[in-house]
Amino acid sequence: xxxxxxxKLKYAKERLVEEATYQKVVNEIANGMRSDxxxxxxxxxxxxxxxxxxxxxxxxxxxxLNDETLMNSVAAHEQRIIAAIQAIVSIGCRVxxxxxxxxxxxxxxxxxxxxSWKVRNLNELEAFAIAAKSI
Numbered sequence: 157x158x159x160x161x162x163x164k165l166k167y168a169k170e171r172l173v174e175e176a177t178y179q180k181v182v183n184e185i186a187n188g189m190r191s192d193x194x195x196x197x198x199x200x201x202x203x204x205x206x207x208x209x210x211x212x213x214x215x216x217x218x219x220x221l222n223d224e225t226l227m228n229s230v231a232a233h234e235q236r237i238i239a240a241i242q243a244i245v246s247i248g249c250r251v252x253x254x255x256x257x258x259x260x261x262x263x264x265x266x267x268x269x270x271x272s273w274k275v276r277n278l279n280e281l282e283a284f285a286i287a288a289k290s291i
Contacts, residue, residue: 177221178214178218181221191217194216194217194220195209198216233278236282237278240281240282241259241281241285243285244261244281244285246289247288247289248263248265249262249263250262255277258274258277259274259275260274261273261274
């Protein structure tokens with residue numbers, strides 16, 4: 157598969173996710189569910205025009221759902237980091253650094269006092285945690 161095909165697939169997926177999000181908003185409206193805060197914002201921007209209020213509400217609600225998805229993704233990512241670090245600490249190591257610079261794992265056991273490892277990303281951090289627990 158070439159790079160052009162990969163881009164086409166990426167954008168196709170994004171369009172399908174967007175369509176599903178709009179469908180979710182339509183279903184919410186049909187079931188009488190509405191975010192009053194977003195509705196008030198839409199009314200304010202529409203200056204009394206009911207059709208414009210509805211259109212703006214849909215736009216704002218879709219963005220709100222996208223924001224929720226992003227925040228949940230970030231929270232899940234942070235939980236993965238915390239779990240990996242806790243697993244590494246539980247076997248007697250110290251973890252320094254952060255996601256931007258990478259992590260340095262330092263053994264605190266006397267027999268391997270001078271050992272340290274550098275991991276560059278979350279996948280490597282999790283792999284180290286899994287491998288270390290099995291030793």
